[in-house]
Amino acid sequence: MTTRDKAYEWIDAHKDDMVDLWKQMVTIDSGIGVKEGGMEMGNLCAGILEKLGFSIRRVSYEKCGDTIIGERGDLSKPYTILMGHMDTVFFKGEPEKRPFTIKDGKAYGPGVLDMKGGVCILLSTLEALHAAGFDDFPCKVILVADEEPAHVFSNAPEVIEKESKGAKCAFNFETGFPDHALVVQRKGCWRFFIETFGRGCHVGNDPQNGRSAILEMAHKIIEIENLTDYSKQYNVNVGTIEGGTVANAAPAHCKVECDFRYVHPEDLPILRKKVEEVCAKQYVPDVTTKLYESVGFAVMPQLPGNLELLKIAQEVAEESGFPVPGPKLCGGGSDAAYTEAAGVPTLCGTGVEGSRNHTVEEWADVDSLFRRAKQMAGILLKLNEK
Numbered sequence: 001m002t003t004r005d006k007a008y009e010w011i012d013a014h015k016d017d018m019v020d021l022w023k024q025m026v027t028i029d030s031g032i033g034v035k036e037g038g039m040e041m042g043n044l045c046a047g048i049l050e051k052l053g054f055s056i057r058r059v060s061y062e063k064c065g066d067t068i069i070g071e072r073g074d075l076s077k078p079y080t081i082l083m084g085h086m087d088t089v090f091f092k093g094e095p096e097k098r099p100f101t102i103k104d105g106k107a108y109g110p111g112v113l114d115m116k117g118g119v120c121i122l123l124s125t126l127e128a129l130h131a132a133g134f135d136d137f138p139c140k141v142i143l144v145a146d147e148e149p150a151h152v153f154s155n156a157p158e159v160i161e162k163e164s165k166g167a168k169c170a171f172n173f174e175t176g177f178p179d180h181a182l183v184v185q186r187k188g189c190w191r192f193f194i195e196t197f198g199r200g201c202h203v204g205n206d207p208q209n210g211r212s213a214i215l216e217m218a219h220k221i222i223e224i225e226n227l228t229d230y231s232k233q234y235n236v237n238v239g240t241i242e243g244g245t246v247a248n249a250a251p252a253h254c255k256v257e258c259d260f261r262y263v264h265p266e267d268l269p270i271l272r273k274k275v276e277e278v279c280a281k282q283y284v285p286d287v288t289t290k291l292y293e294s295v296g297f298a299v300m301p302q303l304p305g306n307l308e309l310l311k312i313a314q315e316v317a318e319e320s321g322f323p324v325p326g327p328k329l330c331g332g333g334s335d336a337a338y339t340e341a342a343g344v345p346t347l348c349g350t351g352v353e354g355s356r357n358h359t360v361e362e363w364a365d366v367d368s369l370f371r372r373a374k375q376m377a378g379i380l381l382k383l384n385e386k
Contacts, residue, residue, distance in 0.1 A: 006132035007377040008320075011124065011370050018124050018369060019102075025116040026100040026109040030065065030145070031090040033153075038065020038145035041086035041119075045143055046070070048123050052130050054141065064153035065145030069163060072139050078168035079138035080383065081339060082126070083160070084119045084351070085147030087111075089358045098360065106354070106363045113364040118173030118351025119143065121369060125376040132377075137384045140167065147335055150191070150295035157298075157338045164342035169309055169383065172336040172346060176353035176372060178365070181328035183349035184310055186300035187233075189333040190260040190268060193294055194220060194279060198287045200245075200252035210250025211286045214243045217254040219283040224258060227274055234262035234271065257294065261331050265299050297333025298341065305345025309379075313347065316378035322371055350376060 001009075011018070024044070030037035042065045046056045054070035061067075065086065073079065088094070088111030100109040107117070122141070129135055142163055146153040164170065174183070196217045201210035221238050228235040236258060243254030260271055279291045310327055317324045328349065336348040352372060354364035 003132045003134050004378055004381050007128040007134070007381070008374050010128040010131040011373050011377070014124070014127075015370055018120060018373070019366070021123070022107065022112070022117055022120045022369065023100040025120060026112050027095055029092060029095045030087045031092055031094055031110070032087065032149050033063065034092050035064055038087055042066045042068045042143065042145060045086065045119065045123065048127070049141060052126050053135060059154075059159055061154045067145065067154065067156055067159055068141070068143040070141035072135070073137055075138050075140065075166070077138050078166065079140055080380065081140050081142060081164060081167045081170035081344065082122050082173070083142040083170060083335060083339070084115055084122055084173040085144045085335065086119060087145050087148050088116070089114065089148040102366060105366050107366050108363050110362070113352060113354040113362050114175045114357035115173060115351050117354070117364045117369055118175070121351055121373045121376060122173045124373045125380070128373060128377050129380065134381060137380065144335065150189075150297060150333070152295055156335070160335055160338035161341045164339045164344045167339070167342070167344045169305065170336070170339040170344050170346040171350050171376065171379075172334055172339070172348040173351040174334050174336070174349050175357050176349050176351045176368060177328065178353055178355055180323040180325045180353065181349070182310055182313055182325045182347055183330045183336070184306040184327045184347065185263075185302035185329045186334055186336060186348065187261040187263050187329070187331045188265065188268065188299035188337070189297045190262070190271065191257065191294040191296045192260075192275065193255060193257050193292055194224075195253070195255045195290045196220070196287055197290070198250065198252050198284065201250045203248050203250055207250070211284055212250050213254040213287055214251040216282070216284040216287040216289070217241070217243065217256060220278055220281075220289070221256065223278045224275065227271065232267065233264070234260065234267055236260045263299065263329070265301075298337040300334065300337045300340055300346070300348065303340060303345050306347060309345055309347040312382050313375065313379055316375055316382060320374065320378060322375055
């Protein structure tokens with residue numbers, strides 16, 4: 001029996017254990033700003049890694065859980081990075097409202113797809129390879145606790161880039177897709193706020209003295225949305241809006257949050273300039289405008305090495321009778337951008353397959369939990385044959 005067969009056999013024999021671990025992770029409330037849940041997730045993952053022979057380092061933060069760095073083997077040699085995030089996009093209390101459930105082969109619950117299923121695959125793959133007698137390859141695991149709010153609570157992007165120096169490749173266990181594709185490229189995300197400041201008044205007694213911040217913003221929203229150009233592979237969304245106090249008063253303030261997605265890094269300064277030009281225009285006399293940036297993700301470019309990793313994944317799939325994954329350009333940002341900033345070829349979207357992440361309809365395909373763990377075990381074995 002080959003090492004790969006032994007790893008696959010371990011996964012087949014431990015499906016219930018894998019689902020139990022998945023359920024345990026989803027039950028942990030590690031939503032945005034829930035530090036205690038982030039710490040609990042980190043402790044759980046660190047404990048499993050330590051049993052597999054990893055030494056653990058932590059980077060601690062005031063408002064979120066620790067970044068967990070697990071290391072095993074001779075890292076002076078080119079090593080493999082396995083990475084993911086332990087938080088979810090939801091807020092405190094969500095696991096109680098929507099506990100982990102399985103129905104008709106699909107798992108449901110906050111973060112079941114994005115990306116606690118992926119973290120479960122990462123750890124289970126290492127367990128399977130350990131049981132098969134293959135655990136001496138140089139490996140580093142990086143798990144972060146505030147990816148969903150784009151690391152507003154940490155310096156995780158800097159940590160990931162620094163920790164990636166010297167790696168030969170990386171795998172990010174982000175959301176997988178029902179079409180079985182693997183992500184070789186991701187758009188960047190630029191998030192920003194626009195505020196307009198007008199002058200309030202009573203619209204019955206003194207209407208001409210008002211200066212509507214909402215009217216000014218309405219003009220700007222249309223212009224901002226019109227910057228979308230799919231032929232250039234970028235698009236903008238004005239996602240939230242707030243302003244005014246009551247219907248019978250001219251609104252003195254309005255605020256929107258916007259999200260730009262783009263493929264080419266050189267487009268970002270062009271987009272910034274266009275937004276600045278929109279904000280510099282004045283449609284309502286005396287109304288002023290403020291533009292400021294929020295958070296975002298850098299572009300994950302398609303490095304040549306990404307396609308080499310995809311080729312290995314395709315070979316494993318063909319040999320194992322799995323669906324053969326194609327390449328995907330994904331519109332969502334991820335921490336794969338920061339391993340690539342260190343020049344490390346990265347394959348992303350290697351987690352559990354499903355859809356509707358970031359919504360209450362989020363679901364994940366249960367069978368893909370086991371198949372993706374086998375596929376990753378096969379990839380790591382094949383990589384270390386070369």
